Amino acid sequence: MGVLLQVKDLATQFFTQEGVVKAVDGITYDVEEGETLGLVGESGCGKSVSAMSLLRLIPNPPGRIVRGEVLFDGEDLVKVDEARLREIRGNKIGMIFQEPMTSLNPVLTIGRQLTEALELHLGMDRNAANKRAAELLHMVGIPEAETRLSDYPHQFSGGMRQRVMIAIGLSCNPRLLLADEPTTALDVTIQAQILELIKRLSRELGTSVILITHNLGVVARYADRVNVMYAGRIIETGTARDIYGLPRHPYTLGLLKSVPRLDQAMKEKLDPIEGLPPDLIDLPPGCPFRPRCKFTIDKCAVEYPPLITVGENHRAACWVDVTTGQAR
């Protein structure tokens, strides 16, 4: 399998009255063709901003991509002109964002919202686009798709609207799908329906997926590889099996230990990560996880740890080997 997306040292900042928010602070990763890459981390750590930056959807001002490259099929999306970017958005790269920007337009029919992209990007005529739109709705499991094309969003339930969003995200057979918390607002039973759908479609169509979520269980089930973010950086990256089976960063370790699991014996007490997430405006020098970390050594206060290889295709940004508690 080839590499579809290469992100190199991407950094995005917000210039606010309180100071500069280093929302994404130099992240580097690849996405292979056909794979699902999970992106996890706590609220505010930069997951959404990192995904929006790929398509330059950062509001400016106050935000700006300050450095880095986003090589999609060899083309640097940070540098291409706006017209070229519009060709790629919603076409080669599909998006399912939960929030406002791409949510459905209340005054357009479901059908129209689907055919718009098909006519624009694939040059279909109205008839062909209508036919394809019905197929798409059917594909995401909406019964009587043809008749429902003329419905308006308010006539659909929350779960159905989210399925329409997926249909739109996939309408132009994208090579990459950005799914930012695609099921967070939905119920577990509906969440399972939708994630199974994304998985099936990505298999059938060979689409790569970046799946952003704070639900560790969702990533475990659906991702091939996982990036864990903390305070604007990737602090651990590896296959899902390694990240969950052999976590090597104290934050990943703490996160996995802090959640109760249905398949394990019940514990007397949970093991929380103590302390609070950092403020991205004035991060102290050294490792941003240090104030909450159980493994610190002197070096942690001074120097930010780079991603260090800890196994085959497995890297962690920590000066300490968590299996021994000793410095690396």
Place this chain on the structure above:
Amino acid sequence: MTITGSNITTTNANDDILLDVRDLTMFFPVTRGIIFERKVADVKAVDHISFTVKRGETLGLVGESGCGKTTTGRAILQLYKPTDGQVLFQDDDEGNFIDLTKIKGERMRRMRRKMQIIFQDPYGSLNPRMSCGSIVGEPLTIHGLAKGKEYRDRVEELLTIVGLHPYFASRYPHEFSGGQRQRIGIARALAASPSFIVCDEPVSALDVSIQAQIINLLEELQARFGLTYLFIAHDLSVVRHISDRVAVMYLGKIAEITDRVELYENPLHPYTKALLSAVPIPDPVVEATRERIILQGDVPSPLHPPSGCNFHPRCPIALVPGVCNEVMPEFRNVGTADNPHFVACHRV
């Protein structure tokens, strides 16, 4: 006081029961028209539910969005006036039960002290114009429990109990993180020394890394003060951890209620089974081999709940036509008196 309604003892036969909910019903009228407002339908948010809660235990209440969990909690506390049913609460002073739906005024105020609520949303539930100290101390003033130095000492004590610095008292809600705000809400709920607390999704809005801190705190407080909790949540892993018994709600009704070990190891209602199998487990090795029941269809509207068993349109084992779409299943005990297991399903 006369007690009527279905007596459904979902706790063990000889438990010390604190709360006995009978046929609790909460319909919200849907009205049309401005000048001549008329009722056109009812949202059947909670529809004749019955259960008991024993003193000192945690009853978990789970179910999908809109199934009526919050409404149940609020109707028990009389924050809504129930459409029907009784809420019997053991009154320590007299040793017998009081029907909360029947009392008013001073008597209600006295009972309110004993029942508190912790809200789902740590951002919206605190008055932004009140300092943290006044938020926590307000119940002390309302119920005339403390003044002057005694008041200040108690606020300080409450903040310390929930793991906040006493000097935070002068700060305002916007100066706190979500987890800290939730602690403020908990301190306030504890102020009047209640015996019963409805925890309405107390950790759902918090980061995973903070959730465990708050859950541990709630458990410590329960042990320390002998509290009884109704713990509402949609995260089944969290509910299993914190609850002694668990009730599963679907569309305004209780589908199943039993001891937590029994519920998770031997779920009987097809909805409970689907719900449990839909919870992803944070372990790819486990997930790779796990069978799932994927329910088809959407959650129906409580405006027009399906006939018969309200779960039948999504149920993988429904007997249709004839049984499940026509006859409402009885909520019955299929366990023993000592270890009750209540379920509402024709197929069990």
